[in-house]
Amino acid sequence: MRVLVIGSGLGGLLSAACLLRAGHEVDVFERLPITGGRFTNIEYKGFQLSTGALHMIPHGPTGPLGTLLRYLGSDVQIVRADPMATIRIPIEKDSTDYTHGFQDIDFHDFGKRFSLLNKIKLTVLITTTRIFPPKKGSMADWCSKNLKDDWALRIADSFCGWALSLRAKDVPAAEVFEIIENMYRYSGSGIPLGGCKGVIDTLIDVITSCGGKIHTSSEVSRIIIEDKKAVGIVTDDGKEHRGDIVISDIGHIETSRLYDANMATEDMEKYLTSIKELKPSAGVKICLSSNEPLIGHAGVLLTPYARRINGINEVTNIDPSLAPPGKHLTMAHQCVEWENLDRLKDEIDLGLSDLAEIFAGKDYEVLLIQSYSGEWPVNRASSGTDPTNKTPFEGLYIVGDGAKGKGGIEVDGIALGVRNAIKDILNQKNQSID
Incomplete structure (x- = not known):
């Protein structure tokens, strides 16, 4: 042919x-x-710097x-990132921002922040949902119906924003659970040299x-x-x-x-x-330069308490050639909701404010801000x-x-x-x- x-x-x-x-x-x-x-x-x-996608392959070499x-x-x-992901949370459990300091937890420990009842629910739900995935409703609907917990929605929004450039309310729950199934099937992310x-x-x-x-x-x-x-x-x-x-x-x-x-x-x-x-998904990527690592690993840093930033990675912890000698390249990503596309500058400003809080006390330079929408979106569907x-x-x-x-x-x-x-x-x- x-x-x-x-x-x-x-x-x-x-x-x-x-x-x-x-x-x-x-x-x-x-x-x-x-x-x-x-x-x-x-x-x-x-x-x-990448023209669009991050220097990362979601499921690594396998x-x-x-x-x-x-x-x-x-x-x-393709070098596997270790850890796969961490989550940045405020030190004070009831805080909604990072102004009082933060701590990073391993992605696999996100369930530990639920109440005892929701921990039990989550264990049962993950098992049953893998066998009988939801047929309708968004991931946000699923979280509200089954867990009724602000933490569940925050982590869903952060993950969906990072991986799909969508809020949890805009992603079918069935698709998210198929993604989770693929994480079991293929494992976590990697960096292509x-x-x-x-x-x-x-x-x-x-x-x-x-x-x-x-x-x-x-x-x-x-x-x-x-x-x-x-x-x-x-x-x-x-x-x-x-x-x-x-x-x-x-x-x-x-x-x-x-x-x-x-x-x-x-x-x-x-x-x-x-x-x-079909609606293309939209997003903003903010590229940072620093002399010292801002994250310290090449996995994803999810930021569920940020106003706009969904996640960040620092690929130079695996491939230093992506930056000049002695420098690190850090990339933050945020989804842009469809109703906010006409206020893109405001969205970017909120993302920059998030980074100032997330990396408070750190010395970095904003290299480039890239936006993706319209005919040059994150995903065409x-x-x-x-x-x-x-x-x-x-x-x-x-x-x-x-x-x-x-x-x-x-x-x-x-x-x-x-x-x-x-x-x-x-x-x-x-x-x-x-």
Whole structure:
């Protein structure tokens, strides 16, 4: 088969590498002059800052992305973070901020802050919910109904904000428990050496060594549909490229703008109606420079008592090359609720105030503030609302952060979605990705 891939983000490059490894011909078309999309590095003041995603893989070397990279023969090294995560809490139990000091507890000890009754409830609920996950309602609803505890909602908001760029009220409880199941299945996070670009560079090596082609500064202006099948693309220079399969890494909504959506079929109308309801998740990342470690480990520091910051990591505790010699790179992330997108500066100011409290007495510099929304969001489809990788047209697939696999966090979710799409494509040729 000849495969045409739109977009060279992580989803597009993973798809291209998988199909080349299976012996097919692949061309990747990227509108930007660089590859990697929101998963690569930009050099700034000697630091390797990421264009979007943090320099972190949620499930480390044994998760969906780490496993897929090994399958492709990638030589990128992913180092497991230890501890996986800690939680920063006020020293005074009834305090709602860090002004009286704080302490860090291990993520696995979050249940110790519940009342005895809720500890018992939590033990029973986690066991039963793994077998019978909730069918409806948000994670916030689940916490209110089952635990009725402010701590439960705070920790849910912090985790969902960090991992999904959403408040707990905006995430289906079923999706959160599938994520928890994946944490049991794959374990905790890891840092790829070289950061995001370390992963992208190794995928480009795989693609080029297998004869694949990546066309940068080449924007796709149209997807060619004939007899309800995707048969090619047209680039902005007017050139037509024919193929057997088209894979898009730009999400369902942006992809639909590249073909004639006026094909009046019931399936098409249902599909277009469903994707119009998708809401991208939005967030802000604040990058900090310091001479001394601000956290002291490379896992996640969750901040449930902050006003806006959901979590922070310090990747230079594993990979010092991501900062100039003698410096540390710390990245804080906060979700931005949909109703606050028109007040982005205020949201950023609240995040900066949080950091001043969280790192009170520490010496650091704000390197760069990056915001992600609109056409450059955190996720093109918020977690729990991801459509499948399929479209109403034969041979047209969607990958990337707009079509993640169930229970997939960030780039591991992208890898799950890619695996689902590639498995379906290869089945047509009696091939397997396993």
